[in-house]
Amino acid sequence: MDDPGGVEPADAELLAAHVAGDSEAFGELFDRHRDRLWAVALRTAGSPDDASDALQDAMISAFRRAGSFRGEAAVTTWLHRIVVNACLDQHRRRKNKPTTMWIDTLHDTAHDHDAMANRELQIELERAMTELPDDQRSAIVLVDVEGYSIEEAAAILGCPAGTVKSRCARGRAKLAKRLSSVRNPDADNAVLRQRQAGDGQ
């Protein structure tokens, strides 16, 4: 893309240039959004392999369907919708398969106690997210992790805003329940001690 003025073309302009035959436009559009698309794909698909395969399929699909983009939504919304659908399809196809737990890579060199505790909590949270139903996980990934508005997430997921809200709420409730023991291990220990004391009497 020629950009003599130094001003970056808008996403829609890049897509239009791609449809018009600009061989570099789509690659530039992909590069512009790749990290965010990857983050969504990784958590929606559940593993790096699935995310990679799904993202490849999604980008090929977007590349080929660009001519049908009518501009009713933002280009990023359209791209995310294709990626999320590809990831969910991939996840559905590969149900019950063992996955590379990318979450394990979160283990890093956290030195102080607080940082390690926080990292453990994040790992537990990521694990818990993989166990959520697809619809709840995809809503939470978009709204709570990636920071999309409810309306944007609804446009990406192709459902009413109210549905996104309720999916998020149900998913958060499940995550909170799952995390309660990690966040408050003393409470569990206290219950355990009480039970042991009761058994001893």
Next chain:
Amino acid sequence: MSDEQDVRDLLARLPSPPMPPAVRQQILARLAEQQAPVAPVVPITRIHRRRLNGLLIAAAVAAFAMLMSVTVQSPSGPVTASPAPVIKAGALYQSTDFVPELQQRFRAAPAAVGPTRTFADSRQGIQACTVAVDAYGSVLSVDTGSYDDVAAVVLVTTYLPDTQYEEVWVVTPRCGPGDDLVMRHMVYDVDNSTANL
């Protein structure tokens, strides 16, 4: 602070890993493949169309006759006729060079002789595997061997949404009811058909 708000705060603080360079390169390479020039579209003239109509009618009659013969011969009810997959044996795939190896094997490798001691030994076994993994297309090729040093079978099926591509499934040798493990799945132009248009 409520539990829900607490979870939201935690979710918002989760790190977002950037796309690995290898994944970016793979995607850009596949996008570049899409840029490959295609043969010019030749408009169908009236003579062509008449000839085409004749061919289509002949093909329909032949397909109907074939379907009838299969239905009559089948002892266990009607069966949809589909081309027999080519079964190959022995490929030791690695994830690192999976795609070029697969393309080479798909186009050039000789068919296996004798049983392969996997579900691919029988047509029913292949069909059961495709049902187990939700592979909807027709099976084009079955390659028994290994994937990253693990015994595996690579199925290539037609990709229904877009006939230019094939769907690839890396499954276990026991694929079927009770074993729907898919080690890798992707949609790819395995037979390089875009280059041959």
